[in-house]
Amino acid sequence: MTGGREGIRLRRSKQREVILEELRKLKTHPRSDELYTLVRQRLPHVSLGTVYRNLDRLQGEGTAVEIYCGDFVRYDGNVSPHDHFMCRVCRRVWDFDARHGDSPGVPAESENQAGFQVESQYTMFLGLCPDCAAS
Amino acid sequence: MTGGREGIRLRRSKQREVILEELRKLKTHPRSDELYTLVRQRLPHVSLGTVYRNLDRLQGEGTAVEIYCGDFVRYDGNVSPHDHFMCRVCRRVWDFDARHGDSPGVPAESENQAGFQVESQYTMFLGLCPDCAAS
């Protein structure tokens, strides 16, 4: 198993490479349009559609993570399990460490609840960021 | 403090009442259009805009909770802290109990991280629901 779908030979592309590089550079969990602006500085002719198509593919491969923020989606190049804080005012997202030593929040024991197969999980903390709390 | 904004005298309305009743009847965390369909069975002339306006208001008052599912928002009439499971295939959402006795997932100790004020939190579990796992 290579992980790809049957019968489809995947190719690399400069665009996808740059998109992933720029995403990984950031700690800010950018929106698609923010990433689009950055990528365009290196590839002036990329289209927003290409950014969306590749982000969708990266997340399908497990190389990027989508963070749903209500009005839009933010992207995270850090795939390792970690949690997020979202400011209810400016809607920006930060990494947030709230895990205890004994893996809290893990589904009750080993078995899944009533046949639900948990593949991943995340905790979202909501509140005010330092900037918005100050104003 | 009544919780309302200054200078605005809030009124009750039949529409909002019915919307909240229908929302609370459900365990299914409906989308706006699903709720719209239900409410229209009791109030045939409600508009989708009214449903949105009232759901927004209910969540602003803390009477309902928005669950971001990517393409759309789901609503939950259960305001008490609890977690959710979302099926990655059908995108439906269920309540999910994964909390331990010692309040896991709470931000590190009493103080907030670097000035971030946590007001609420939730954990989302992602995976396959029994229905989609079977197919």
Next chain:
DNA sequence: TTAAGTGCAAATAGTTTGCCAGAGT
């Protein structure tokens, strides 16, 4: 050579909003 990937623009779809009529206090 061949089909995956892209650029572009138009289309989609969930949600929001302006406006005026209607209703709660």
Next chain:
DNA sequence: ACTCTGGCAAACTATTTGCACTTAA
């Protein structure tokens, strides 16, 4: 009466998609 609230439809905006052209392999 005063003004919050709703109905309706148009507007908005993030995202998706069709199509012809490029390009990796």
